[in-house]
Amino acid sequence: MNVTLDAAQLVSQVQAWGQELAFSQIGVSGVDLSAAEPGLLAWLSAGCHGDMGYMAAHGLKRARPAELVPGTLSVITARMDYLPRATPEGWQGIEFERLDRPQEAVVSMYARGRDYHKVLRNRLQTLSERIAASIGPFGHRVFTDSAPVLEVELASRSGIGWRGKHALALHREAGSMFFLGEIFVDLALPPLDATSEHCGSCSACIDVCPTQAIIGAQRVDARRCISYLTIEHAGPIPLELRPLMGNRIYGCDDCQLACPWNKFAQRSPLPDFDERAGMSGASLVELFAWSEAEFLRRTEGSPIRRIGHERWLRNIAVGLGNALRASPEPTITQALHTRANHPSEVVREHVAWALAQA
Incomplete structure (x- = not known):
């Protein structure tokens, strides 16, 4: 060297x-x-x-x-x-408001x-x-x-x-x-000073978690975490957790939205992280209608593609079931019926569950 x-x-x-x-x-x-x-x-x-x-x-x-x-x-x-x-300024509040609109699909901001x-x-x-x-x-x-x-x-x-x-x-x-x-x-470089902790007595992230996945300070049970359930988990989502997922179809930002330190969060200078069409403000019904070909086209170069179309439909079916419970509208029921006979057993089961929420 x-x-x-x-x-x-x-x-x-x-x-x-x-x-x-x-x-x-x-x-x-x-x-x-x-x-x-x-x-x-x-x-x-x-x-x-x-x-x-x-x-x-x-x-x-x-x-x-x-x-x-x-x-x-x-x-x-x-x-x-x-x-x-x-x-925009006040983005944390804007993101929380999305969760109060049951028919809107919420994708984690990073994705x-x-x-x-x-x-x-x-x-x-x-x-x-x-x-x-x-x-x-x-x-x-x-x-x-x-x-x-x-x-x-x-x-x-x-x-x-x-x-x-x-x-x-x-x-x-x-x-x-x-x-x-x-x-x-393989270079011996001088380490920089470690960072001290500044959470203090704040428990905002623990308190806000919809599924109580943060089981202690710095300890998350992935089996209850919505990010894990919607992205990493391949099979059926546990029945008791489905109602708690609300309209979150890919990831969950709640613990970050509630964190006081995120008022200092920085915008990226890169266009790479700008929002793509359909990833913010779209309806669950609209995204549920995507064919596999459209899903692959819309998610090209996106982290969402890694979950595949089957998990995408599974996640949205849960969101539609929760929306149906909040407001039993015919458009939601009609959308769910279009996938009632889907080739995937996982999708069919989640659709059946969703229809039963009416």
Whole structure:
């Protein structure tokens, strides 16, 4: 390795390059996450990971970067804010109001634009290439929510944000409306100062959770989390949780909307995260009518595509059932009947449940 900069200078240079690539913040962490291992094991042993078997399969590798990628000496962490450029003032209240309109489909804010995996991965790779151009070839691997990585732990150790009670990273000047990414490197870089916690006695995120999935400070039971149920979970949604989902069809932002720190959330300068047509303000009936071909076309390059058309219909059927209970309108019943004989047993069962809510 042809190092032309000392390690501290390199970190400063990487931060400058990161800013040029639209990253909001760059941090550096060491690789000793052993203090996080007991909590991770307890969470896994309690089954809080639900169907996400890969989390248990990787076990403590999640807390051991040097085992996940042999040779790793440091982790470069990155934050990228994602609020769309046109996000209005008072956006938290506006988003809460959507939940009071039962027939409106609510998609989590992070998923209304381009797939963040692609945006961050490409830019992290470019950042890695700039480092290599400066110091010569070095060992590295880029991650964006794509491997067993303790992202929030690394973020908090590298100065990017503390772990909020909702288990997401929080920053005093950016709230929690941001994505995280990492570059595991075989360079010994000086870690930046860890972030102190600033949640205090506030429990807004815990109190607002529709399904009471936040079972303790910094502890989320995925099996009750609407984000997990609508995205990661493949089978039937538990009956007792369906009424609590309301009109949320992909993800859930409630814990973030209630967080006081998110009044400081930042708009992204990138057009990638601007809202796509149909992802904000559309009706459940309208989205339920999408054929698989239309679903694939509308969600091209979107994180929503990964759940597939079957889960899309399953989620919307639950929303339609909840809307039907609130206001038994013929258009909702008619929409549900169009999928009553769907080839998927999961879709048929959720449609039947929804029709029974009238």
